[in-house]
Amino acid sequence: MDWTLEVVVLPVSDIDRAVEFYRDKVGFHLDHNTTNEHMHVVQLTPPGSGCSIVIGDLPSQREMAPGSMRGLQLVVSDARAAREELxxxxxxxxxxxxxDERDGGTFFGFSDPDGNTWAVQELKVRAEKPLIPLEARGRFGEE
Known part of the structure; x- marks a missing residue:
């Protein structure tokens, strides 16, 4: 049986500001933005990822202090190009x-407006062997 990690709850102080940052600046796909009388919950997914971030105002999401998440890690096939894009x-x-000069030894980082931190690791092999094959994508309109 597979046990897949598909969602990480990210604590933020301003949901709309976080959506703008992750969608417009970092380039995550906005999967849904749900607001009703009980909640405001947003899910965003990095291109090519099987795992999303969720931000919102449900009680479990308010248990963590905004900006308290450290060292979340993204992987790209070209760190220089990814950094230039950001x-x-x-x-x-x-x-x-x-x-380390070997594949996987190159990193850079960034923080969101609340101070949650991200490491970006270069794995050149992902250009030839993506974690999720291109033909298996499309869940949220990815090409």
């Missing part, structure tokens, strides 16, 4: 650090 959209990204 910086071009107004994200304050750290410089690239190469800890």
């Amino acid at each position: 910086v071009g959209r107004g994200v304050d990204a750290s410089e690239i650090t190469v800890f």
Whole structure:
């Protein structure tokens, strides 16, 4: 039996500001933005990912302090191109650090407006062997 990690709850102080950051600056897909008299919950997914982030105001989401999530990790096939893309959209990204010349040893990072931190790791192999094959995508309109 598979046990897949598909959602990570991310604590934020302003849902609309977080949506704008993750959708417009980081480039996550907006899967849904649900508001009713009981809740406001938003799900966003990085391109090519099987795992999404969820932000909102449900009681379980308010148990964590905004900005308290540390070291979430994204993987890209080209760290320099990814960093340039984020910086071009107004994200304050750290410089690239190469800890090891082998594939997987190159990183940079960024924070969201609340201070939740992200590491971005370069795995060049993902260009040839994506974690989710292109033909298996399309859940949210990805190509």
